[in-house]
């Protein structure tokens with residue numbers, strides 16, 4: 098600040114002599130460019146200040162309208178930011194001191210003023226006022242900052258007593274600044290370890306003692322004045338004076354409830370299934386591993402139950418995912434009720450649940466739980482507006498017998514579950530090592546199946562269907578045979594399901610159809626009376642989008658009359674997506690292709706349902722034919738099927754006829770056709786041609802009585 102910056106000076110002085118004296122002093126010092134305004138009272142000064150800017154005010158404390166402190170106050174009120182120097186009498190030092198306290202920057206004693214000291218005093222007054230203003234602004238800014246940040250701030254002196262709390266700190270600790278000031282830090286800022294509940298040494302001591310920034314250990318809570326708690330994170334830094342000496346500390350801390358809740362939430366969702374809230378695969382595996390370690394200590398076993406809902410996909414597809422989701426939630430909560438608190442029910446995704454029974458005495462205990470689960474899941478689930486019925490299949494594995502680690506136990510329980518499905522749904526099945534052998538075998542079948550077509554390892558055998566009144570051959574059923582290069586002959590019952598699973602059934606089925614049509618055409622061309630050629634069509638082939646196209650293409654290619662072709666489909670193939678199945682059958686029928694329902698009686702047989710489909714024949718499954726000799730009376734299923742079929746005007750073919758007894762029963766009940774070893778096994782084409790020429794060698798039965 099230079100003298101030059103004092104341009105406008107306001108002199109408030111009622112004594113004309115004193116005023117003149119001061120003016121002269123300015124002139125003496127060559128400060129003519131200081132514009133001096135002289136007023137004689139506070140009232141005038143106030144008026145002047147209203148519309149004039151000044152750089153400094155020189156105020157006499159003995160004015161007619163105000164004296165001493167009140168003169169200072171009024172001036173200050175009129176011009177709070179303008180530096181003020183007061184003039185006092187020789188014996189008025191007390192008043193001068195009061196003036197300084199009220200905010201004047203300096204005082205001059207009348208009679209002792211000389212020109213030089215006058216100017217110096219004015220200059221210092223301006224400088225001091227500027228510094229004060231700057232400090233004020235700085236302090237104000239710091240305060241505003243401290244109160245507007247989201248963090249809590251507490252300052253202490255060197256002995257750890259509180260000197261400052263910002264608003265957030267007041268709110269978080271529950272201590273207002275006025276009450277906290279001067280108290281030891283440990284009284285206001287009390288921190289505990291959230292888990293051990295032990296008091297944590299105040300980090301301030303470390304900051305001050307070691308003169309470095311310190312942090313609280315993780316997982317701390319602040320114990321508030323009212324006894325409630327807030328999880329916090331903090332850092333503490335020492336405060337230094339100009340010499341670098343520690344004079345106190347500042348603690349900055351924040352409420353991390355939200356962040357900690359978020360972390361917990363994230364940890365939870367990483368380990369739980371979002372839909373049911375059950376532990377997920379990851380957490381489940383951990384729990385199984387834990388149980389495997391703990392169970393042997395109490396001489397206990399561990400059981401893993403693998404559950405898969407039967408036909409869940411159907412519910413999802415037909416009623417929608419929202420209903421499917423609710424059903425899964427309902428099942429989840431029922432399963433949880435079937436186990437103890439120490440057991441774990443998890444969802445592995447989809448409609449699969451895996452359950453850990455952490456301590457079981459005997460495998461039978463796990464079977465009891467499995468049965469309970471079968472039962473409670475099967476009870477209707479009321480999911481508005483539906484009453485849903487669903488069943489579950491369960492596979493069980495037991496530690497240590499069926500596996501030494503979580504992964505193996507779960508895998509083996511899964512394998513056992515598949516077996517349970519095959520045994521008939523809504524059942525449970527313990528794992529057996531042979532199941533794995535089967536799984537491996539399946540894998541190896543799949544690999545060699547992929548090459549079987551190009552290596553020409555397939556052949557067709559033909560089995561005659563016979564008219565039970567005349568004994569004549571009414572047709573052939575083409576049955577595939579696979580000669581594996583090392584295994585030899587593999588039964589279709591073994592490889593057809595594998596081919597279905599891996600999609601190979603489509604090219605294989607096409608090959609069968611083409612081969613059978615070619616053969617039929619060849620026999621017809623040779624003048625043999627074949628009747629129909631029946632070909633088995635599996636579910637996946639039937640649903641394949643090109644199914645009809647390839648059937649008609651092959652018929653065209655081989656030149657076989659569609660009327661000579663009969664397709665054998667199982668009931669379940671027709672029942673699933675009945676609408677589109679019916680449409681496909683209509684198209685076949687329109688071209689003259691015949692359709693038979695194979696293995697009738699083993700599926701969801703509903704004759705009224707079958708009415709919807711344009712079918713020509715029913716093939717009674719072998720298992721019912723076997724029954725004939727066990728219960729040879731009119732109440733057998735076979736008789737029921739025959740009469741139902743007749744009412745629907747369908748041809749009936751009995752499969753697997755092996756004994757004369759069976760044949761006679763069928764004849765007696767007007768079954769039209771039959772097929773079975775009794776007449777002929779499936780044979781090579783040359784042998785079949787012979788049969789066509791000579792008839793089956795059992796004509797004796799048909800001698801009319």
Ligand code: C2E
Pocket residue numbers: 560575576577588589590593606609633634635665695696719752753754755772773774775779
């Ligand atoms: P399926 O269509 O019901 O065929 C009848 C099965 O019963 C044949 O078994 C046949 O050899 C057997 N069989 C016939 N008469 C008797 C008898 O008197 N006693 C006994 N115990 N069995 C008899 P195969 O050839 O092993 O075929 C099994 C199944 O594999 C077939 O059942 C059919 O579903 C399927 N299959 C066979 N060939 C094909 C094919 O080319 N394509 C498709 N998709 N499936 C086929």
Ligand code: MG
Pocket residue numbers: 574633665695
């Ligand atoms: Mg068949």
Ligand code: MG
Pocket residue numbers: 695696716718719752
């Ligand atoms: Mg059959």
